[in-house]
Amino acid sequence: MLRLRYTLLTLVGGLILLTVAPVAIVADHNARDAAEKLSDQVLDQGVLRFHQEVERLVGQAAGQCALDLKLMQAGRLEAGDRPALVGHWREVLALQPQLTSLFVGQESTGEAVGVSRLRPDGLSVWQSDRDPATGRLVVREYQAADYPKSPLGPDADGLDVRTRPWYTVARDAGRPVWTDAYVFAGVKGVRNVLGVTYAVPDRGPGGALRGVVTADFDLDTLSRFLAGLKVGREGAAFLAELDPDDSAQVIAHPQPELLTRPGPGGKNELVPTAEFADGRVRAVLAALPAGDGDVRFTHDGRVYLGSVRRVTGDNRPPWLTGAFIPEDEILAHATQTRRATALVASVVFAAAILLSIYVSRQVSRPLEALAGEALAAGRLRLDAGPPVKSIVLEVDQLARAADAMRVGLRSFGKYLPVDLVRGLLDSGQEARLGGERRELTIAFTDIAGFTTTAEGLTSEQLVGHLGDYLAAVSRAVTDSGGTVDKYIGDAVMAFWGAPVPRPDHAAAACVAAVRCQQRLGELRPGWEAAGRPPFHTRYGLHTGEVTVGNIGSPARMNYTVIGDAVNLASRLEGLNKHYGTSVLVSGETLRAAGGVVAARVVDVVAVAGRAEAVTVYELLGLASEVGDGEKELIGLSADALAAFRARRWDEALALLDSIHRLRPDDGPARVLAERCRRFVAWPPPDDWDGVNRMVGK
Secondary structure, X not given: OEOHHHHHHOXXXXXXXXXXXXXXXXXXXXXXXXXXXXXXXXXXXXXXXXXXXXXXXXXXXXXXXXXXXXHHHOOOOOOOOHHHHHHHHHHHHHHOOOOOEEEEEEOOOOOEEEEEOOOOXXXXXXXXXXXXXXXXXXXXXXXXXXXXXXXXXXXXXXXXXHHOHHHHHHHHHOOOEXXXXXXXXXXXXXXXXXXXXXXXXXXXXXXXXXXXXXXXXXXXXXXXXXXXXXXXXXXXXXXXXXXXXXXEEEEEOOOHHHOEEEOHHHOEEEOOXXXXXXXXXXXXXXXXXOOOEEEEEEEOOEEEEEEEXXXXXXXXXXXXXXXXXXXXXXXXXXXXXXXXXXXHHHHHHHHHHHHOOOHHHHHHHHHHHHHHHHHHHHOOOOOOOOOOOOOXXXXXXXXXXXXXXXXXXXXXXXXXXXXXXXXXXXXXXXXXXXXXXXXXXXXXXXXXXXXXXHOOOOHHHHHHXXXXXXXXXXXXXXXXXXXXXXXXXXXXXXXXXXXXXXXXXXXXXXXXXXXXXXXXXXXXXXXXXXXXXXXXXEEXXXXXXXXXXXXXXXXXXXXXXXXXXXXXXXXXXXXXXXXXXXXXXXXXXXHHHOOOEEEEEEEEEEOOOXXXXXXXXXXXXXXXXXXXXXXXXXXXXXXXXXXXXXXXXXXXXXXXXXXXXXOOOOHHHHHHHHHHHHXXXXXXXXXXXXXXXXXXX
16 A cells, blocks of 8 residues: 555546536536425425415315304204304304304395404404395394494394305206305494305205305415415415316415405405416416416516416315526526536646645545544444545545444434534523423324333333334424433433424424324334234323523533423323323414314313313324214314313213214224213302313323
8 A cells, every 4th residue: 555655646637627628517406406496495395384274264164154054054063053153153263263154144035144354353244134024124234242242233134145246156056056256245343354155955855946055265464475475585476266168266375465355345346367466476377387387477578487276176166376586596406506616626636736735635635534523423323425535545444433433423313413513502601500481382192001111021122113103202202303302211301392492393293193103003013913013102291482492410411391381291192091092192283384284172181280281182184184984073173172171071072972973993082072971960069161181191
């Protein structure tokens, strides 16, 4: 092996000259290819996120109408029993804040009743009645909480509901329909907003039309979602309504003030697409493909890339979601890379002429690589890179020593939270005791029946199998950006949102629980085939403010979280045993996760050691992946719990029977049904608040 002085025979200048040109060409090609892929990803992700939000809102309206119609046709609700209808709809609107109004109109009289949230000071009831003496229709409005005691104002002349557009279109179609977007009727004190109506005919046993049931939601909800949806730096997304001839009307936009303008009689009207202020949206709609796909257009001398997707399926409106982004925003990085490559190539070529004179620089590159690895190792960045080799004996020996050091540090790092230590090293500070208040999402997992299962395994079998299981759970946590806090025997404690803050920590934690369940479900057949226990896992997730930081003593500390939210997450994990569930999340976590996941309400619980009650939900999966059965379960569960808390035991039991038909072994339905039957026999006191107070852990 040659020593340093024998490397004089190597000619670096020629080697660099031969490699600069290919590297520059490949770098430019790769930069452009990466930019094009990035544009597709940015647009597809933007359209997909908004498409999922649209599907969620549309599904809520259609699902609620289907449920109301089912209850009416089963005789559990009647259009004539207005107090019962109003009470039911108040509970529905409280649980589904995206819905704006719920109405029913009667074919026999032209009368109608509904509950709406258009009034800014709370829910109100609109009711039209026909005067027996004069035959004219009279409209009254009530505060929902006072209904039917005191109207908000004097009676007013009303329209026959049978002449309303949403009623006539559903009646003439003879099936569920979506109306075109329109401005909801606005009166003094009521918001004048843009929205849509889902209308379903209600037919009696003989097929005769009894009326029309509706669910409304205002489109400001989708415009607000679009205002927060980032499509690159200068891109945007929108929602359009398609006519039979494939012409489009814009109905949701990040700037909702562009959608409407004052019309006749002081009522707003939709701005025609040809006059819409955002010319980029007009350009996308003018270049619509025959189906879903990409468009390319020019606006104000600037080239844009766009993507559109149609809303399809039964009981879905004829809508189209779209997004666009300037092409130069995507290609800016490729242009910068091309310029940087040209500059680097020129500098390197000039340097090669000089370096060829000083042959000793032949070893500079391996030494620089080793120096970089040493610096990375000092920051615990220990990913194995390509081995450093050199024909110089001393450099080769140094490379082997660096590899040995990296292996040793990787082994040591398995006992530490490496990301945390790495951040501390980057800051140049020594770890100190201390913490801060921050909202995080905490999760606890536990293996059901672990003690009994462990008794049937040898120590070696138990440690090996538990290691495979904990590796799968830990991978789900870390892949979602979470931090594994500690292993407590077979249990795992983890949290999201620290040490690196992330606003979507609740959604990330829920996704981790879903993916962990899926991964363990894939592993169990192999475990059972090898004679190993399947390890079924229970999860508890809660979002709240905790103290996070370095806790312990000056000599030894742990980066962890403490606080009431941690205890509640642990209690939620334990509640799975009571309800026969696998994943329970708090209402705080579900709200913080937004529309990413689908969950059904289980109970309102005051856990042991905590006086304040919390609404508990069973996580069913990701919103984009659940089927119609889960969606029906969500609605039935919400209605059953609402009926239970309103002391309507028979109604609650009937809804719980429907759940059992969907899921015969459903634990939450069984528990709630047992409580209903107990209260039928021994009614609770008048001050009963519907909270299930747990006395044990």
